[in-house]
Each structure stands twice: as C-alpha cells, then as structure tokens.
Amino acid sequence: MSPTSAIAIKGGHLIDPGTGIDAPKDILLKDGRVAEVAAPGKLKQAAGAQILDAKGLVVAPGLIDIHVHLREPGQGYKETIATGTAAAAAGGFTAVAAMPNTIPVNDSPEITRWMQSPERGASVRVFPIGAATRGSKGETLNDFAALKAAGCVAVTDDGHPILKDSVMRDTLAAASRVGLSVIQHAEDTRMTVGASMNVGPVAFRLGLRGMPVEAESGLVERDIRLVQDLRSDKVHLHVAHTSTSKAIEAVRQARRNGLRVTCEVAPHHFLLTDEHVGHYDTHCKMNPPLRSAADRDAMLEAIMDGVVDAIATDHAPHASHEKEVEFERAPNGITGLETALGLCLAWLHREAKMPLGRVLSLLSAQPAAVLGLRGRGTLAVGSFADVIVFDPNVEWVYRAAEGKSKSRNTPFDGWTMLGKVRWTVSEGRVVYGN
Amino acid sequence: MTAVRRKSNTPPVSASPFPYNPGSLLSVNDLSLDELNHILERATALEKQDPLTRDRILIKRRVALLFYEASTRTRTSFELAAKALGADTALVSNLSSSIEKGESLKDTGLNLRALGAEAIILRHSLSGGAWLLEESTRLPVLNAGDGMHEHPTQALLDLRTILAHLVPNSGKSVGKKVGPIAGPETLAGVTVTITGDILHSRVARSNMLLLPRLGAQVLLCGPKELLPEIAVAETPGVRIERDFEAALSRSRVAMMLRIQAERLAGLQLDLDEYKAGYQLTGERLARLAPKAVVMHPGPIIRGLEITGGVADGPQSAILEQVTHGLAIRMAVIERALGAGRTEKRV
Numbered sequence: 001m002s003p004t005s006a007i008a009i010k011g012g013h014l015i016d017p018g019t020g021i022d023a024p025k026d027i028l029l030k031d032g033r034v035a036e037v038a039a040p041g042k043l044k045q046a047a048g049a050q051i052l053d054a055k056g057l058v059v060a061p062g063l064i065d066i067h068v069h070l071r072e073p074g075q076g077y078k079e080t081i082a083t084g085t086a087a088a089a090a091g092g093f094t095a096v097a098a099m100p101n102t103i104p105v106n107d108s109p110e111i112t113r114w115m116q117s118p119e120r121g122a123s124v125r126v127f128p129i130g131a132a133t134r135g136s137k138g139e140t141l142n143d144f145a146a147l148k149a150a151g152c153v154a155v156t157d158d159g160h161p162i163l164k165d166s167v168m169r170d171t172l173a174a175a176s177r178v179g180l181s182v183i184q185h186a187e188d189t190r191m192t193v194g195a196s197m198n199v200g201p202v203a204f205r206l207g208l209r210g211m212p213v214e215a216e217s218g219l220v221e222r223d224i225r226l227v228q229d230l231r232s233d234k235v236h237l238h239v240a241h242t243s244t245s246k247a248i249e250a251v252r253q254a255r256r257n258g259l260r261v262t263c264e265v266a267p268h269h270f271l272l273t274d275e276h277v278g279h280y281d282t283h284c285k286m287n288p289p290l291r292s293a294a295d296r297d298a299m300l301e302a303i304m305d306g307v308v309d310a311i312a313t314d315h316a317p318h319a320s321h322e323k324e325v326e327f328e329r330a331p332n333g334i335t336g337l338e339t340a341l342g343l344c345l346a347w348l349h350r351e352a353k354m355p356l357g358r359v360l361s362l363l364s365a366q367p368a369a370v371l372g373l374r375g376r377g378t379l380a381v382g383s384f385a386d387v388i389v390f391d392p393n394v395e396w397v398y399r400a401a402e403g404k405s406k407s408r409n410t411p412f413d414g415w416t417m418l419g420k421v422r423w424t425v426s427e428g429r430v431v432y433g434n
Numbered sequence: 435m436t437a438v439r440r441k442s443n444t445p446p447v448s449a450s451p452f453p454y455n456p457g458s459l460l461s462v463n464d465l466s467l468d469e470l471n472h473i474l475e476r477a478t479a480l481e482k483q484d485p486l487t488r489d490r491i492l493i494k495r496r497v498a499l500l501f502y503e504a505s506t507r508t509r510t511s512f513e514l515a516a517k518a519l520g521a522d523t524a525l526v527s528n529l530s531s532s533i534e535k536g537e538s539l540k541d542t543g544l545n546l547r548a549l550g551a552e553a554i555i556l557r558h559s560l561s562g563g564a565w566l567l568e569e570s571t572r573l574p575v576l577n578a579g580d581g582m583h584e585h586p587t588q589a590l591l592d593l594r595t596i597l598a599h600l601v602p603n604s605g606k607s608v609g610k611k612v613g614p615i616a617g618p619e620t621l622a623g624v625t626v627t628i629t630g631d632i633l634h635s636r637v638a639r640s641n642m643l644l645l646p647r648l649g650a651q652v653l654l655c656g657p658k659e660l661l662p663e664i665a666v667a668e669t670p671g672v673r674i675e676r677d678f679e680a681a682l683s684r685s686r687v688a689m690m691l692r693i694q695a696e697r698l699a700g701l702q703l704d705l706d707e708y709k710a711g712y713q714l715t716g717e718r719l720a721r722l723a724p725k726a727v728v729m730h731p732g733p734i735i736r737g738l739e740i741t742g743g744v745a746d747g748p749q750s751a752i753l754e755q756v757t758h759g760l761a762i763r764m765a766v767i768e769r770a771l772g773a774g775r776t777e778k779r780v
C-alpha cells in the first residue's frame with residue numbers, strides 16, 4: 001500500500017495521552033500524517049479513504065521502544081532490521097531506537113545511514129542511537145554533531161558502561177551541546193566480574209556469582225553527580241533498564257533537585273525476580289539481571305508513582321544455540337517487542353489498576369519525550385500517522401515460535417497476554433494486521 | 435521512600451520441570467526420604483553382595499563418565515562402582531578432542547546418547563551443567579559435581595559415614611519391624627560443623643540441604659569472604675558460627691573444606707590468619723571435641739585447613755568416606771538404570 005493513500009479509522013475509542021483525548025473518535029491518516037480527528041461519523045475529508053473498522057477497539061498512538069537491539073549490521077543470524085521491526089509492528093510499536101552494539105559498533109554516520117536505508121526493509125521507523133565513544137571502548141568521544149546529522153537520536157555505550165569520570169563528563173557535555181541525550185547502561189563492571197545473576201540467596205544457592213545492586217546504583221549516583229557539576233539544563237542523562245530500588249531513588253532525588261535525569265524500566269524487571277531463574281533458565285539471564293522481589297516491587301511502585309519515564313523492552317535477540325549452554329556461558333538478554341503491550345496491559349492495567357491512558361503514555365508519549373522525537377507518540381493533527389488499533393479485552397497466549405522475531409529467547413513463552421493488536425500503522429502504512 | 439507498598443499480584447514462579455528422568459540425581463533435593471532410604475539400603479546390600487553375582491546386575495549396560503574437571507577420587511569411585519555392577523564404562527574428559535574443539539555440552543551429551551550411553555555421570559566446572567545435560571538428553575544424569583553448586587553423591591556418602599558413626603543401629607531390625615535408616619529425627623541433637631570455603635563449595639551446599647532434613651543442626655564456619663551472610667538466608671536448620679572453637683565445642687561432626695584457590699577469582703586471603711582462626715589441629719580437637727568425627731571431602735591440603743596429625747588420627751573418618759562413596763555410587767548407578775527396583779522395601 002502506498003503511503004499516500006488515506007486511511008480512516010472509524011468507530012474506535014481514541015486514547016491519546018499526548019492530547020488528553022479519551023473518547024470515541026474517528027481519525028483520518030493522509031500522506032503519512034494525522035489529517036483529522038473528529039467525533040464518530042464526522043470526518044470531513046475521508047472520501048475515498050481505506051476504512052479500518054475499529055468498533056469495540058482502542059485507537060492509540062503507535063508504541064515507541066527506546067531500547068532495542070536489532071543486531072544489524074553484523075549479527076543477522078540473531079535478528080535483522082527487517083525481522084526486528086516486523087516483531088515491533090506485531091507488538092504495536094511504530095518506532096524503535098536501536099542500540100549501537102552492533103558489529104561493527106555504530107559509531108559513525110555511515111553505519112547510522114546504512115541502518116536507516118530503505119534496503120534494510122524496516123516495517124517501522126528505526127532511530128539509531130550512536131556510540132558515545134569510538135568502538136564503545138570508553139576512551140575517545142565520537143563526533144556527536146555528525147552522528148546527529150546522520151539521524152542518531154542519542155548516544156550511549158550500552159553494554160559497555162562508561163566508567164571513567166572524565167569521559168562520562170565529556171560525553172554529557174558534548175552531547176548537550178548538540179542537543180542529544182546520553183543513555184547510560186549503569187553497571188560498574190569492576191563489581192560484576194564473573195557474575196551472571198543478581199547477588200543474593202538465590203545466586204548463593206545456585207552457586208553463581210552475583211552482581212550487587214550497588215554496581216548499578218553506584219554508577220547512577222556517579223552520573224548524577226556529573227550532571228549536577230555541569231550546571232546546564234541542556235545536559236540530559238537517561239538511565240537505561242533501571243532495575244534496583246537504590247538507582248530509582250537516586251533518579252527520584254536528582255529530579256527533585258531539578259536535574260534532567262530520566263529513566264526506563266523493562267517489563268521483566270517489574271514482573272520477574274531472580275527466583276524465576278529456577279534451575280539455570282538462560283531465558284532469565286539478562287543484564288541488568290532479574291533482582292530480588294523487593295527490587296521488583298520497587299520497579300512496579302516507581303512506575304505507578306511516575307518516577308519512571310518510559311517502559312522499554314531491551315529487546316535482545318539471541319540464537320537458540322547461544323542460549324542452550326551453561327548459564328554462565330549464555331549471552332545476556334531476552335526478546336521483548338512482541339510481549340511488552342500484552343504484559344503491560346495484563347500486569348500494570350488489569351492487576352495494578354493503572355489507567356489505560358497512563359500505560360499507553362509510558363509506551364508512547366513519554367518515551368518520545370525522553371528522546372525528543374517530535375511528532376511521535378501523539379495523534380495530534382499533523383503528527384506522524386503512527387497508530388495502533390487494539391482490542392484491550394482479548395486474552396491470548398504468546399507462543400515464541402509463532403513470533404516475528406528471528407529469535408525465541410523469552411521467559412514469557414506460553415504466558416497469557418491481555419490486549420491484542422489488530423492493526424499497526426506506521427507513517428500511514430498498515431504494517432501489521434491481524 | 436514511599437511508606438506504603440502497593441499490593442499487586444505478581445507472576446508466580448512455575449514449578450521446576452527437573453528431573454526429567456526419574457533415574458537422575460541432580461540435587462539431593464530430588465530425593466524423597468523414601469528414595470534416600472532406598473539408596474542407603476541398596477548401598478549396604480551391594481557392598482555385602484558377592485562380587486561374582488553383583489557384576490551381573492548391570493551387565494553390558496553402558497554408562498558414560500563425562501568429566502570436564504580433573505578429578506581422581508570421584509571419577510575412580512564412579513568408574514569402579516559402575517564396573518562392580520558389570521556395566522561398560524566410557525570416559526570422556528575435557529582433554530579429549532571434541533570438547534577441546536568447542537563442542538557444546540548439549541552436543542557432547544547427544545553424541546554419547548547416540549553411542550548408546552544409558553546414563554551419564556557428569557563432573558562439570560560450571561554450576562548447573564548437570565541440569566543442562568539432563569534437559570538436552572533426557573537420560574539419567576548423575577551429578578558428580580557442578581561448579582560451586584552441588585555434589586549430591588558426596589552428601590550421601592557423608593551421611594552414610596555420619597550414620598555409621600553416630601547411629602550405628604539405624605535400619606537394623608528393632609523387634610520384628612525394620613525401621614528406616616534415615617528419618618526426620620535420625621540426626622536430632624547432632625551438630626555438624628562445616629568449616630572453610632563455603633562460598634565455593636558444592637559439598638557444603640549439598641550437605642546444607644541434606645543433613646537438616648534428618649534433624650541435624652548444621653553450623654557453617656569461616657571468614658566473611660568465604661562465607662557470606664546470605665548463605666543461610668533460606669536454609670532452615672543451618673546457622674553461621676564464625677568462632678571456630680565455639681562451633682567445634684558443640685560438634686559431633688567436624689567437616690573441613692579446602693580453600694579452592696582456583697575459584698577465588700582475585701579474592702585476597704591471609705593464609706596465616708586463616709590457619710590461626712580455622713585450622714583443625716590436634717590441640718583444638720583434644721580440647722574442644724575429643725569425641726567428634728573428623729571428615730573432609732578431599733583433596734586435603736595438609737597443614738592448611740587440617741593438620742596431618744588430625745587427618746591421620748583416630749578421630750578421622752576421611753578414608754572411610756572414600757569407602758562409603760563406592761557403596762553409595764553403586765546404589766545411585768543401579769537406580770539410574772532402573773535396576774534393583776524389585777527389591778524396594780514396601
């Protein structure tokens with residue numbers, strides 16, 4: 001379908017956290033943009049448009065995942081930009097921000113452009129995130145202005161935390177000068193040598209070395225001190241995949257002090273604990289690791305309280321042969337794009353009673369705001385025509401083998417999800433229909 | 435910090451699917467008390483049986499020994515046990531080519547199965563290896579030690595040694611009834627102290643799980659670096675006593691562990707300080723625990739955690755442990771291959 005053809009989504013209940021609309025509305029998409037939002041049956045320019053019947057369904061801004069690993073270039077056997085974005089579309093995401101830990105590392109405008117090229121066959125918008133330092137080695141800063149000009153929306157050395165104070169300070173300052181956010185994977189790797197799960201009784205019982213919570217919170221606290229020292233409201237630190245109560249408290253305090261510090265939490269960190277590792281289930285191995293029940297509860301609480309700015313999946317596909325090994329040898333990470341909405345609706349909305357609009361905001365308007373993605377995460381007229389239509393009441397069982405991702409490394413295989421995506425529209429094109 | 439915690443439902447942890455094969459012995463927790471008694475009974479029966487009939491029990495059955503870590507005692511013990519029952523054994527060690535070439539544990543296991551192995555005895559340097567192998571092959575897997583995690587046959591032989599010394603009449607007929615060898619009260623009132631490098635010890639972990647189920651009080655002793663507080667966070671019947679002499683004075687069994695230099699991972703330890711605090715010497719033993727049974731899973735480092743005099747002394751059961759090991763391993767190999775079931779007590 002060509003992006004110029006118009007689509008009218010009629011009869012649905014529109015929830016747009018960006019504009020505060022929560023009412024029955026029809027919406028018209030034209031030329032890749034939202035052209036009109038009107039009371040049911042009142043669209044004026046819908047003549048000739050393809051009609052999507054959304055009766056009984058929710059119409060909302062397309063979801064935005066600001067932390068995914070698409071594995072291209074270099075590791076197409078795990079995932080490609082085409083398969084990863086197909087998984088995104090199936091999960092209701094219309095934009096994803098791709099981490100730079102590819103092979104080679106995305107530390108250049110060339111790779112950034114290559115990732116966005118039409119030949120990649122992306123179903124939804126891919127926003128590359130550039131490496132903060134050359135090769136993500138934590139030493140020499142990249143040219144942030146050039147990365148931004150090529151399309152990067154933030155910089156990070158995700159997976160390779162920037163430990164040196166001076167390098168992190170320079171990164172924050174240089175990124176702020178060109179208006180980019182700095183995303184930190186907060187882990188003091190000097191405290192996690194040889195560790196493969198959270199420190200605590202479970203790790204002791206399993207005979208595995210544990211990562212202390214201070215390895216995360218200590219680096220968050222250090223980064224916040226650096227932001228404070230720079231004394232500029234243009235400096236923006238975003239804490240990736242926050243997993244500990246201590247780190248959340250540091251972010252909460254930094255915000256009270258007026259600093260621009262944001263954070264995201266992944267579904268597995270507000271749902272699962274280190275007990276879920278069971279007998280060395282490598283689908284429960286990720287970094288940061290699943291934490292104690294107290295930390296898991298704190299993540300849920302922080303989401304409810306509003307300290308958490310976004311839910312991001314840290315979608316990290318790995319081939320099955322890579323996960324079918326000894327726990328300590330298995331790579332970190334799980335897939336997440338196809339389960340995020342179903343888990344958030346089941347556990348945040350239904351169980352924790354979070355209003356639907358807030359859940360959707362954490363998955364769209366707020367992540368868009370974190371990375372400054374203009375015209376995304378809202379259905380205001382003139383915005384990008386990124387829309388999902390879903391049934392909020394349908395329960396279904398997720399089967400990883402039937403997913404769109406190339407990989408199946410998920411602890412949520414066989415879980416009951418709430419809310420089924422009917423259509424995903426990315427920039428005016430229906431990229432997923434069910 | 436917000437004072438009030440929200441009460442939300444959270445996803446439950448699903449039940450463990452392990453062991454997939456009823457013949458497996460991955461953890462001491464896999465054994466019910468009934469199964470434990472059966473193993474202890476069979477150990478005794480097999481030990482007493484005429485070698486010429488015993489070696490018909492598993493005649494021509496195939497048992498693979500897969501060893502990713504150097505081990506003399508455990509490997510030889512398993513191998514002799516399997517052979518005593520008549521089984522054919524094949525040893526694959528990490529020095530053999532396919533493992534060296536980077537074949538995965540799963541693939542090595544599948545190949546052994548294709549070669550006709552009916553059970554695999556696995557010693558692995560990483561925790562959880564036995565679980566991975568069992569899930570991959572669905573064969574009976576006997577965990578002969580996985581990383582820092584468990585060593586169930588060691589705990590069983592330790593139990594048999596303790597019973598032989600402290601409860602010599604368990605399992606013998608009382609009047610007309612034959613009582614169980616091991617019940618929840620069998621070791622009531624018995625304090626077992628495990629001293630040394632608990633953090634890196636699979637022997638300690640298996641014993642901590644097994645002995646309290648029979649009523650024993652287990653004391654763990656060692657410096658913080660080798661014995662973190664979380665060690666006893668979820669183990670009823672197990673406590674920490676950092677004062678070695680205080681622990682020793684209450685012990686009927688003193689189990690000493692070696693310091694696993696290969697797993698210290700950069701940890702600095704002052705060995706003179708360690709010896710001053712935790713070495714089992716003849717003087718300490720005579721003064722504080724003159725009746726205690728001294729045990730050690732080996733290999734012992736004479737002059738470090740235990741003096742040579744104590745290791746060779748009259749209270750030492752260290753070599754008896756080795757003998758008990760052979761009997762226990764015959765019983766678990768027989769169980770793995772489903773033999774000997776007809777003799778199960780009703």
Ligand SMILES: [Zn+2]
Nearest residue numbers: 158159185240
């Ligand atoms: Zn990360």
